[in-house]
Amino acid sequence: MRATWLMGSVRWRITAAATLAVLIVLAVTGGALVAAQRSVLTDNVDEVLHRHSTAIIAALDAGTLPAVISGQGDDESFARVTDVAGREIAATARSLADARLAGSLDSGDGLQTIRSIPGPEFRVLSTTRSGLRVLVGTPLDDVQDSVDALLAGLFVAVPAASLLLAAVVWLLVGRVLRPVEAIRSRVAAMSGSTLDRRVPEPNTRDEIARLARTMNDMLERVETAGARQRRFVADASHELRTPLARIRAQLEVDRAHPEAADVAATQRSVLDEADTLQRLIDDLLLLARADSVREPRQDEPVDLDDVVMDEARRVRGTRPVSVDAGRVSGAQLRGDRDRLARVVRNLLDNAVQHGGPHIVISLREVDGQAELTVADDGAGIPADQHDRVFERFARVDESRTRDAGGSGLGLAIAREIVAAHGGSIVIDPLHRPGVRFVVTLPTGGKTPPPPVS
CATH class of the missing domain: 1.10.287.130 (Signal transduction histidine kinase, dimerisation/phosphotransfer (DHp) domain)
Structure with a gap:
């Protein structure tokens, strides 16, 4: 179970991916290195053969070529000069290599690699000059030994380097992910009664x-x-x-x-x-x-001034207060008439319960917004309570009874309805005496600026 968890972890996947990528890169690089070394060493052998062949041809031209050509380098290196009929004119001392290769050579000029059986591969250069064929050759066993030594080193170094990298990556990824595990374990230990706990924050900017x-x-x-x-x-x-x-x-x-x-x-x-x-x-x-969720609401043209006047008449007929609606002008917007009426009603009821005997309502349309205000001349609301009064069951004076202070839901409901219509509701901090609520609602005309509370 733990092995399955480890193989599915981010740490394991990152380590495996990094190790596999490096292993592939090292293998490809090692293969290229082996090929390059073989090519360089073979080029060196070819250069030696060219020099030997050039020396033999120069001796032929000068008429000083001996019957027995001296060998160069390896004991199995050889040289032969033959005429068109294949008769030998000059050669190195008879060698086992010469005998093994005699029947394997091509008739054309140039370099060729021939495998002797048994024995190593040979590199042979064939050149024709004045009707004579010059052959020089040398074994490639030194080249093969060097390549084999490099391969042996790579077969040890590449896996060792990959394992070392895997260990380093495993440790580094574990160190990097340690804060994540600390966050996970802290969150896993939390419950509904321990939400005051916080996860540890690393002192980094990552x-x-x-x-x-x-x-x-x-x-x-x-x-x-x-x-x-x-x-x-x-x-x-x-x-x-x-x-x-x-x-x-x-x-x-x-x-x-x-x-x-x-x-x-x-x-x-x-x-x-x-x-x-x-x-x-x-x-x-x-x-x-x-x-x-945002409950679907009615979306219809609403004459907000008619809504305000209806609520003002309701308050005048049921409460012993005066309501001044002389500053109400026309304003139309799209929305839910019943819910907008609920906003006006809650604001007026709040003014009746907590304000003085005089209430002033105003409504105007400015820059694509309908601005509704409801002001009273009561004791007002302390500045540090301006945001709190919109919370649910909030009362400025906690000692009030339900009958005197209401349920504390009216302003919270008003705020929710206004927000659902894309508007805002705030308290004017400069109004004295009493309190003045300011409601702004978009009318669909000029795009209004964002509300500022």
Whole structure:
């Protein structure tokens, strides 16, 4: 099992590939070296034969060629001069080589290599001059011995060098991959309760260091998301438990004291709490869908000014506040009318709950964007809470009850809907007193600049 794992590892594959590549290169280089050495040594032999043949021809021309030609170099080297009929004019002392090669020579001029049986190969030069044929030859056993010695050395050196390289590559790759294994083992040991751990980061600037930093950034995001999810579940449980506890308490009181029970009042209270639960569950489902995937939305022309005016009239008719909508001008965009109305409604409800008695709404279209603002004259929101108020179940004052502070989902839902429409929602940091929410939505005209929060 371990052998199979090793053979499938990156370390093994890199080592095998590097060793195989070097082995092929060394084998090819060794073959080329052997061929080059054989060629050089054979050229040297040919040069000696040419000099010997030239000397014999010069002696023939001068008429000083003796009947017995002196040999050169190897004991088995030979020289012969014959006429057209094949009669010998002059020759070296009779040798075994001369006898073995006598019947193997070609009739043409030039160099040729002849294998003697038994014995080594011979290199023979044949030259015709003035009707006489001059043959000089020498054995190639020295050349073959030199080539064999080189081959023997290469047969030892090439495998040894390849094994040494394999060991070096194995160690180097293991050293390089050691941080990766440390990252893998650390991540493998993590669980949902140990997301605060981080993988070790090498003190380098290479790809592995960047991988470690990326892993740590991802773990930080996962830890943050997990913390938010746990907080979301806890807050949702609390928000759901509160109305259920009130319903249970009222029903238990009526059951314990039936003679004093006001059935009609209890029914109204239970229905109110049920409505509250229904709204809370709907909000939670909306946010859950926004977390999972981008749910398909309606894409139709929406007159945003009509939506704003409808919500303003709703607030005037149900709440004891004044709503100034005199700065609302025409703005049309494409989107989901019901969800855009939900954004305006949540912002107005937030202003009614936490602001003063006066609310100001404005709407205008600037550079391809619809800019909607909702301002109140209440106590405002501290600057360090401007981002936090858009989180789920967030309340500026944690001591507020649910009835006074709402569920804490309204602004989070507004942000999700605005983001789904390609817009942004922020708090104007310069508005005093109270708070002023600024919503920007693309209208499909001039390309808007990126939102800045």
